[in-house]
Amino acid sequence: MKNRVCELLGIKYPIIQGGLAYVGNGALAAAVSNGGGLGQIGTAGRSIDNLKKQIRIACESTDKPLGINLPISEHSDMNPVVETILQNKERFKAISISAGNPKPYIPIFKEAGLKVMVLTGSVKHALKAQESGADIIICEGFEAGGHNSPLELTLFSMIPQISRAVQIPVVAAGGIVNGQGIVAAFALGAEGVQLGTRFVATKECEAHENYKNLLVHAGDDATVVMERSIGRATRVLKSPFAEQILEFEKTQPTVEELLPYIRGVNNRIAAIEGRVDEGWMNCGQAVGLIESIESASDVVRKLAHEAREVSVSLGFMQTVFADNVAENV
Ligand SMILES: Cc1cc2nc3c(=O)[nH]c(=O)nc-3n(C[C@H](O)[C@H](O)[C@H](O)COP(=O)(O)O)c2cc1C
Structure with a gap:
């Protein structure tokens, strides 16, 4: 291990x-x-x-x-x-x-x-x-x-x-x-x-494929945070539905008033049923780096491979931060 x-x-x-x-x-x-x-x-x-x-x-x-x-x-x-x-x-x-x-x-x-x-x-x-x-x-x-x-x-x-x-x-x-x-x-x-x-x-x-395709085509500014008006924070993909929620939150709704928008069924509609304009979908900020839909086993193996490569490539840092080089160079 x-x-x-x-x-x-x-x-x-x-x-x-x-x-x-x-x-x-x-x-x-x-x-x-x-x-x-x-x-x-x-x-x-x-x-x-x-x-x-x-x-x-x-x-x-x-x-x-x-x-x-x-x-x-x-x-x-x-x-x-x-x-x-x-x-x-x-x-x-x-x-x-x-x-x-x-x-x-x-x-x-x-x-x-x-x-x-x-x-x-x-x-x-x-x-x-x-x-x-x-x-x-x-x-x-x-x-x-x-x-x-x-x-x-x-x-x-x-x-x-x-x-x-x-x-x-x-x-x-x-x-x-x-x-x-x-x-x-x-x-x-x-x-x-x-x-x-x-x-x-x-x-x-x-x-749903529609959700996966949105992830593959998303950029660095693709997410927004909803539910701040009720003391929570949920990061989702920008979408007409998410924008509608953010607009409604400007009116400082109560939890009960916001609930019809943020309940799980609205996540299900978009994420599972693929009606991506009618619900919200969870998404992290680094989504812009995702370029393809692959097998999850391959993703894990690729991540491990990349981690090995990146850690080796950082060997140059020992030179950058070496303390035995002349100053002012
Ligand atoms: C679609 C989606 C659904 C999630 N649902 C849950 C959940 O039910 N329980 C949980 O602990 N975390 C949940 N998370 C958070 C993840 O477990 C994980 O910690 C998070 O996605 C890591 O950030 P990343 O999306 O930038 O990789 C969810 C995240 C996403 C993207």
Whole structure:
């Protein structure tokens, strides 16, 4: 095993596919794991029957370690999802917990034998997660697609501060789509990376082709952040629907008033049904670097290859920063 993240998760490369609401299906998770990373099934946006189906598909398609993602919602009953995960506990190596307070859930999943990864967006929350027994911190920067911490801290500043504060391994998430991003994250103190948007633009992801094509053709300014008016931050692709939400948010709506726009079904309409002008789609800021829709296994292998190449190419820095050259040259 190569580092602490590989060791804890039993994987070849410290590359994790983030839990993806609506589009984190079993075939995608298996393809990522077959490529040498950790694929995760997303529970958000799934019925229990569909979740069971995705677990079955993933397990039939790989014998490599798999993960599952659990975004905590204070407004819905988490028990059926938690029970389903526990019923299938021997099929998962790890769980990632995001959104709400992970504290009550960490001991439950650790007792079930899973490694627990907690998504955080600040030093304070990373320390709390470590104290509560998390095995890995996933440090998610504001560049990331989907729901982000309202603190809006970016990855470049956050990883060194979190990795200095905690003793457990830190995985960087947000704005990483290639080997350069991986090497940069490691230089800052991360021991692994989690990618979301890159894995949506893959053959196995169940996102609609219209969504995938938008990702491949998007540029550096393709995303906007919605839900700030209600104290949240969700990074999505610019679209007529997203612009409509931003306009409505200028009127300072209540959560109840905004809900008809931001509810999951509007994500489903665009991301799964492909009616991209009628809903919103999660997307990270580095989307401009995604150029093709490939197999997720190939994406993982390519990322590992690029990370090797980039790290070797940085050998020149030893000369740039050498202290044995004459000054003023
Ligand atoms: C389509 C999409 C759906 C997402 N859904 C979830 C989710 O349900 N749970 C979660 O923890 N993170 C979710 N995320 C965040 C990812 O797991 C990951 O941390 C993030 O995408 C990393 O940033 P990137 O998109 O720049 O790679 C989602 C991201 C995207 C792009």
